[in-house]
Amino acid sequence: MDYVEEIKQLGEQILFKSKLEIPDDIENIVIAGMGGSGIAGRIFKEIYNKKPVITVDNYDIPEFVNNRTLFIAISYSGNTEETITALRKARIKGAIIKAITSGGKLGKEVDDSIIIPKGLQPRSAIGYLTVPLLRGAGFKGGDFEEAAKYVKKIDEKTNEYEEIAEDIWKGRKTPVIFGTPPFSELAYRWKTQFNENSKIISYWSYFPELNHNDTMALENDYRKEQFYFFVLNSKFADKKIQDRIRITSDLCKVNFKMIEGEGDSIISQLFTLIHKGDYISYYVARKRDIDPRDVSIIEKLKKELEKSDINK
Template sequence: MDYAEEIISLSRQIEFEGSIDFDWDFRDVVVAGMGGSGIAGRIFSQLYSKRPVTLIDSYDIPDFVGPSTFFIAISYSGNTEETISSLQKAMERGARVAAVSSGGKLIEMVKDAVVIPSGLQPRSAVGYLTVPLLRGAGVLNDDIAAETRDELIKIDRDTSNLESEAAELFKGMKIPVILGTKDTEAVSYRWKTQFNENSKILAYSSNFPELNHNDTMALRFTYRKEEFQFFSITTRFTPQPVMRRIDITARICNLNLHRVVGEGMSYVSNIFTLIHKG
């Protein structure tokens, strides 16, 4: 399977039936993962709000991790050293543990780990890595999965607009600046890392409304602005006050915003279609 085929496999991945068991009385959720595997935790924390979620992208774990913590380790290879280290420490603290992986040491350490298909680049397995968390937590069901699949397939049928924007960016040798919102911050970060890893270029991401308290003057007055390409990332659920902030910021900062909007009726569909467009 070449990389293009890996990308369009997301519409199949979203219907993966593997699921983590969330049916116990936990206080908080900790999700450990790095790089292309770690994005699954960011997406999960964007979509799940019943309990506090902490993301781990290092060797260590917070002091609060203990028997009331649900600790979920995610590593596509199953051998990511930071994730293995943090999982081992969580187990020593008595945390309830779960894992998602295609193999490796992780599935040896965790009983009943969710095993996903192998043979992909980790960044291309975002559906397989994330769906078990979303299904287990009740965020994703068969109806939402089917809707999301259909919206992803629609995008794959006509990528001309996306190809045009990509051509403009790379022909002009521009640096991508991705401006998300609180309800798309996992996506804006994902876009940034996709440019970093796949396109081998630097990229910057920030999110409304917080960016208005830090970045507005820089967006307005920075030199060499013509060398940047600005994207806004929103969903059908982005609050109107935030949408107004985007419009006002674009106007006062003289930004030529490439506006990218999620597709579908569900929040899950909006998030995954935005990821796919990136």
């Protein structure tokens, strides 16, 4: 199966029916996950605001975790070392434990797991990984149906994304992605897709925070022409943010390639913004004649880490 077939599954994944229930009487939520699995927690954290949400992308958990904490472990493979270590620590502290995984150790160790289909790259399972959290947050079926419709429409006509990829590849550009609230973390998702699919360095930040630092670089950087600047925009970014985008572009004399979310709901804007980045990063890999699916370096790294553990 060509990797683009994995990407095209997103529309179906969005209709995934599982819901991760969030108990009323908890005080906080801690979500552990790394890389392609971790992004689900990052997205949820920015959209769900009823309880404090802390994301963990390390071996450790915060001291405050206790029996009033909902601890959600997310690992597509179910075997991510950092996430499993964090989970075991949370269990000792008495947290309420849930998981989203395709199996592995996580599937065995957590009774209250949402099990998702195997066989994908974790980053291509973003629908399965994210939808149960979003349903838990209270988003309803109609929103997911709208999102699926717009995502499938993107699949039908991708030449626009291929052209952007061609510009990036021809100029050997480094993509810089700027997010806008409430989707700031999608800039991070794009960055990781360029890393993993295209195997190129990429950088992210978001409005309005970037106006306090990146702006100076955008005005004066000595290699400005070598970066390709994206802004991920949505109809949920308010007028002040729209002003900031326009004024930053004018003052710094930088062209932003505007990427717009589609549809009326948060869910539709969210997944359409994700999907466009999937295609652009995929096509950069194809232009470079690199396998977008291949992440064998991570497996090599894991083996070397295990060797190092045994020797000490």
